[in-house]
Amino acid sequence: MISMTPRKDISLYRTFLTPLVAILLTLVIGAAIFDFLGFNPLESLYHFFVAPISRYDGIGDLFVKACPLIITATGLVFCYRANVWNIGAEGQLVLGAIFAGGVALAFPDWPAITLMPAMILASVIGGICWAMIPALLKVRFNTNEILVSLMLTYVAALFIDWLVRGPWRDPMSFGFPLTKMYTDAALIHRIEVPFIGMLGQLHWGVVGALMLSLVGAFLLSRTILGYKVRVMGDAPRAGRFAGFNPNLITIGVMAIAGGAAGLAGMIEVSASMGQLQPNVSFGYGFTAIIVAFLARLNPVGVIFAGLIVALAELGGDNAQIVLGMPKVVTGVFKGILLFMLLAGETYNRYQIEWRRVGPQSALREQ
Amino acid sequence: MEALILTILLTSVPLIFAATGELVAERSGVLNLGVEGMMLMGAVSAFAATSVLGSPYVGVFAGAVAGAVTAVVFALFALGLATNQVATGLALTIFGSGLSGLVGAPFVGRTVDGLPVFAIPFLADIPVLGNLLFKHDIMAYMSVAFLVIVALFLNRTRAGLVLRAVGNNHDSAHALGYPVLLVRFYAVSFGGMMAGLGGAYLPLVLTPHWSEGMTAGRGWIALALVVFASWIPSRILAGALLFGGITIMQLAGQARGWTIPSQMLSMMPYIATILVLVIIARNRRFALINSPACLGRIYMQNK
Numbered sequence: 001m002i003s004m005t006p007r008k009d010i011s012l013y014r015t016f017l018t019p020l021v022a023i024l025l026t027l028v029i030g031a032a033i034f035d036f037l038g039f040n041p042l043e044s045l046y047h048f049f050v051a052p053i054s055r056y057d058g059i060g061d062l063f064v065k066a067c068p069l070i071i072t073a074t075g076l077v078f079c080y081r082a083n084v085w086n087i088g089a090e091g092q093l094v095l096g097a098i099f100a101g102g103v104a105l106a107f108p109d110w111p112a113i114t115l116m117p118a119m120i121l122a123s124v125i126g127g128i129c130w131a132m133i134p135a136l137l138k139v140r141f142n143t144n145e146i147l148v149s150l151m152l153t154y155v156a157a158l159f160i161d162w163l164v165r166g167p168w169r170d171p172m173s174f175g176f177p178l179t180k181m182y183t184d185a186a187l188i189h190r191i192e193v194p195f196i197g198m199l200g201q202l203h204w205g206v207v208g209a210l211m212l213s214l215v216g217a218f219l220l221s222r223t224i225l226g227y228k229v230r231v232m233g234d235a236p237r238a239g240r241f242a243g244f245n246p247n248l249i250t251i252g253v254m255a256i257a258g259g260a261a262g263l264a265g266m267i268e269v270s271a272s273m274g275q276l277q278p279n280v281s282f283g284y285g286f287t288a289i290i291v292a293f294l295a296r297l298n299p300v301g302v303i304f305a306g307l308i309v310a311l312a313e314l315g316g317d318n319a320q321i322v323l324g325m326p327k328v329v330t331g332v333f334k335g336i337l338l339f340m341l342l343a344g345e346t347y348n349r350y351q352i353e354w355r356r357v358g359p360q361s362a363l364r365e366q
Numbered sequence: 367m368e369a370l371i372l373t374i375l376l377t378s379v380p381l382i383f384a385a386t387g388e389l390v391a392e393r394s395g396v397l398n399l400g401v402e403g404m405m406l407m408g409a410v411s412a413f414a415a416t417s418v419l420g421s422p423y424v425g426v427f428a429g430a431v432a433g434a435v436t437a438v439v440f441a442l443f444a445l446g447l448a449t450n451q452v453a454t455g456l457a458l459t460i461f462g463s464g465l466s467g468l469v470g471a472p473f474v475g476r477t478v479d480g481l482p483v484f485a486i487p488f489l490a491d492i493p494v495l496g497n498l499l500f501k502h503d504i505m506a507y508m509s510v511a512f513l514v515i516v517a518l519f520l521n522r523t524r525a526g527l528v529l530r531a532v533g534n535n536h537d538s539a540h541a542l543g544y545p546v547l548l549v550r551f552y553a554v555s556f557g558g559m560m561a562g563l564g565g566a567y568l569p570l571v572l573t574p575h576w577s578e579g580m581t582a583g584r585g586w587i588a589l590a591l592v593v594f595a596s597w598i599p600s601r602i603l604a605g606a607l608l609f610g611g612i613t614i615m616q617l618a619g620q621a622r623g624w625t626i627p628s629q630m631l632s633m634m635p636y637i638a639t640i641l642v643l644v645i646i647a648r649n650r651r652f653a654l655i656n657s658p659a660c661l662g663r664i665y666m667q668n669k
Contacts, residue, residue, distance in 0.1 A: 004448065004666050037468065085452050137640075143647040146399065146452065147590045151636040154583050162629035289456060326471045328578055331464020335403075338457035339439075342449035350448075350666075 004350035018344035019294055023308065026337045033332060039323065047322050048315030048333075058314070060200025064272070066303075066310035068093070068264040068281070070209040072288035073295065073302045074216040075260025078253040081220065081297050082229045083236070086254055088134065088149025089261040090285025091156035092127040096262020097269045098160055099126025101276040104186035105168065105179060112185035119186060119266055127262020128255045130156065135254035139247040145254075153285065161278045168276065179276040188271035205267035209306075212260070216299035229253060261285060287313070290338050296345075309334070370618060371498055375506070376572060378610030380405070380564035380581075382509040384588035385595065385602045386516050387433075387560025392592055393520060394553035395533035395660035399455025400440050401561050402585025403462020408433040408562025410466040413569035413576040416478045422570050426481070426505060426563065429570075433562015434555050436462055441554045445547050448664045459585070467578045480574045481505060505567050510603070512560065517599035529553060533658035536665040546665055561585065583636070590639045594646055597656040605642075612638050 027049075031041035052058050072089050079086040100123035107115060134148040161177070170180040188205045190198055220226035231239040232249045240246065269280055291309050295301030316330030346352070384401050391398050398404075412429035416422050436458065444454045481503035489500040520526040532539045532549045540546050564584070569576050587609055595601035616631040624631070 033465070033468075087456065133640075137644055137647075141644050141647045142650065143640075143643045144593060147586065147593070147643060148640050150586050151583075151590070151639050154636045155633045158629040158633045162627050165629075166627060286460065289453075290460070293453060326467045326578065328464045328467030331460050332468060333464070335457050335459075335461020335464055338453065338460065339443055342453055342457065343443060343447050346447045346449055352447075 003353050004346070005353075006350055007348070014348050015296065018348055019296065019305075019341065022294075022337060022340035022344045025340045026333060029336050029340075030333050039325070044319065044323060044325075047319050049311055051322070052311065052314035052318050056196065057198075057200030060198075060202035062307060062310050062314060063206045064201045064203065065313050066306040067203075067206045067209045067271075068268045068284040069288050069291045069310060070213055070302055070306035071264035071267070072257075072261045072284060073291035073306060074213040074299050075257035076288055076292045077216065077295070077297050077299055077302060078220065078229055078256045080233075080292055082233045082249055082253045084135075084138075084250050084253050085146045086131065086134065086149050086257050087146055087289060088130070088151075088153045088285070089257060089288055090281055090283065091149070091153035092130045092258040092261035093265035093268075093281050093285045094153075094156040094160050095126040095130040095265070096123035097126075097265030097276065097280040098156075098163065099123050099129075099262065100266035101168075101179060101182075101269060104182045104270075108180075108183045110185060115183075115185045119270070120263065123262040123266030124259040125262070127258040127260070127265070129258070131254040131258025131261075132251070135251045139250055145250075160276065160280065164276050164278055170275075177278050181275045182270065186270060187274055188267060201272070203271040205271045208267065209264075210303060212263075213299045213302050216260075216302075220299055225252065261288075287334060290334050290341075293338060293341050309337075312337075368494070368497060370614065373617075374607065374610045374614045375498070375502070376610075377613050378606035379506050379509045379571070380567045380584055381588050381591060381606040381609055382513060382602060383505075383564030383567065384561045384585060385591040385606060386509075386513050386599060387557035387564075388588055389592050389595065389597060389599060389602065390516055390520070390529070390560075391550075391553045391557035392661055393533045393597060393658055394529050394550045395536060395658050395663065395665070396444065396550050396554050396557075397451045397455065397662040398437065398440055398444070398458070398554055398557060399452060399589065400436070400458025400462060400585075401557075401588050402581055402583070403459035403466075404433045404436045404558050404561035405462075405565030405568075405581045405585045405588075406466040406579065407436045407462045408565030409568050409580060410470040410473075410565075410576060411562070412566030413478065414469065414473055416570065417473055417476055422479065422481045423504075425478075425570050426566055429562045429566025430559045431562070433565065434559040436562070437554050437558020440558070441551050445550055445554070445665075448666050451662050451664070463579060470576045470578065473576045474578075475575070477574050478569070480570050503571055505563065505571065508563070509567075513599055513603060520599065530658070533660055536660050536663070540665075550665075561588070564588070587635065587639055590643060594642050596646065596654075597658065608642075609635060609638070 027045060031045055034044045035041040053062055072093060076089055100119040103119045103122045130152060133152055134145040137143040137148055138145045164179055165177045168179045170178055188203050190201060190203045193199050228244045228249055232244060232246055265280060269276060287309060291302060291305045294305035294309065312330050312333050316327055319325045319329060320327050384405055388401055408429035411432035412425040415428035416425035440454060440458045443449045444451045483501055484504050486500040490496045520530060528544050529549055532544060532546050536546045565581060568580055591602055591605045594605040612635050616634050619631050620628050
């Protein structure tokens with residue numbers, strides 16, 4: 001039988017060690033599954049985790065892949081810290097892309113200096129609107145935010161599908177479900193690094209993502225809002241005694257998460273696609289959940305966690321090309337990683353022992 | 367009209383399976399959000415087994431086993447290691463979607479012969495009703511049979527009482543000497559088996575092929591159905607038929623050339639789920655009277 005005794009304090013080295021051990025275990029289990037399914041495990045791992053970043057541009061692409069994950073996960077950290085289970089970031093991301101796309105298509109003659117801020121604002125509003133549905137329903141009617149936010153993800157995906165096939169389709173697109181290309185002012189440009197030149201697809205949105213997660217860290221650890229969020233998550237009763245309004249906090253964290261996800265959607269489209277299409281997100285909203293947990297719900301940690309998970313995503317693309325594996329195989333890694341992280345959390349908080357069940361153990365408990 | 371009702375009945379079968387299983391798990395106090403992942407594992411295993419071994423009955427069995435095994439993974443973490451149930455369930459869904467895609471990759475594009483229709487003697491000859499109710503595949507009968515068994519088990523047996531006690535107050539149940547974790551382990555495994563059966567129904571009856579993510583959110587709708595049923599088994603039947611009806615209405619609407627865009631019609635099951643959740647949650651007493659008090663709460667032995 002497993003017995004668990006709470007640890008009195010969690011040492012710092014455990015905080016850093018457990019994610020590393022979790023990653024290591026994930027690789028081992030992943031390799032075992034590959035082996036079982038008849039793939040060469042070492043070769044698979046190489047194509048997954050080494051080949052994608054073995055070149056300079058690969059590192060740029062890694063940051064590009066991590067960009068929407070970092071932004072979305074930073075927002076989700078606030079939700080999960082406050083024990084609000086928003087798992088519909090995927091839909092909020094899509095709505096951000098739609099709102100920003102609407103602005104970009106409506107004002108094609110605006111210069112970047114006005115168009116870009118307008119698009120950013122629109123995307124944040126779009127994400128917030130979508131997040132407010134589960135938030136307000138939870139506050140007003142006590143509905144389950146997990147189910148509502150998830151259902152809205154399907155609705156958002158169908159909505160953008162309708163837009164790009166119907167009213168927003170470019171008449172010149174030869175029947176492809178695509179909107180008009182954005183004007184140059186609506187695009188996020190690539191970064192020219194001094195001496196090196198272009199680093200893969202590295203674009204300015206990545207800089208924004210890194211800054212955003214630092215702002216998130218500041219908000220969470222140094223402001224009264226962040227304090228309230230942490231108290232409501234760790235000790236809701238204490239929070240209520242202190243006079244914090246749980247409903248306002250629910251709405252606040254959902255707005256932060258929705259706004260961040262919406263922004264991620266706008267950046268993804270403006271930097272990588274240049275027009276709206278039926279699939280603007282490839283599950284980033286769901287993957288960001290894992291990023292948030294890998295970061296142990298810490299906004300700065302989100303940067304590193306985002307890069308690690310992005311590597312698995314890039315690896316998935318590469319494995320698809322080189323080994324002919326289906327794209328979803330990254331899901332296996334992501335799922336195992338989340339399992340390992342959660343187990344690590346238990347290991348951090350409790351001392352785990354295997355104990356024989358029997359009269360002896362009953363005696364010891366007395 | 368008769369054909370329409372028949373398709374509604376068939377569409378609701380996977381929901382009945384998955385929701386009934388999840389209801390048992392939740393009544394024991396465990397919230398397993400991994401239904402979608404378990405259904406996908408059930409679906410791919412059922413299809414693969416049928417495709418390789420040639421018998422859809424083996425497929426049914428394989429689906430049930432795969433669902434249960436996937437649920438055991440959840441149980442090891444959420445019960446054994448007392449991890450957060452919401453996050454663990456999400457992990458299971460992500461893992462299940464990925465692994466099912468990987469396992470099913472060689473089977474994409476193949477088709478199988480689905481489950482044959484088994485008409486019940488005499489009863490099937492009743493006009494109209496016979497066609498609607500007594501000319502189905504064996505799994506359709508199974509889904510209703512399981513629902514009845516679960517309802518009787520929960521309300522009429524001692525073991526069912528223990529299961530509900532564990533779900534309502536695990537500390538008291540432990541003090542009375544009941545093995546809380548073991549009861550929950552059985553409940554979660556049963557839930558997984560049922561989700562696996564629900565998943566198996568998709569490639570074996572509804573659409574005789576396998577494609578990645580073919581459950582398309584049915585696992586999540588099953589979770590919403592449990593809330594809709596306010597944790598009472600008999601209400602699952604009504605809920606599943608309602609959702610089946612909405613799904614089919616959308617398809618029928620497309621076939622009849624309604625002027626509403628098809629995407630708007632496809633949104634209906636999801637929007638209906640949200641509306642139903644709101645309507646149920648508004649009446650707090652109705653919604654919560656049977657909800658297990660310890661749902662989602664972590665229990666640790668020898669703490």
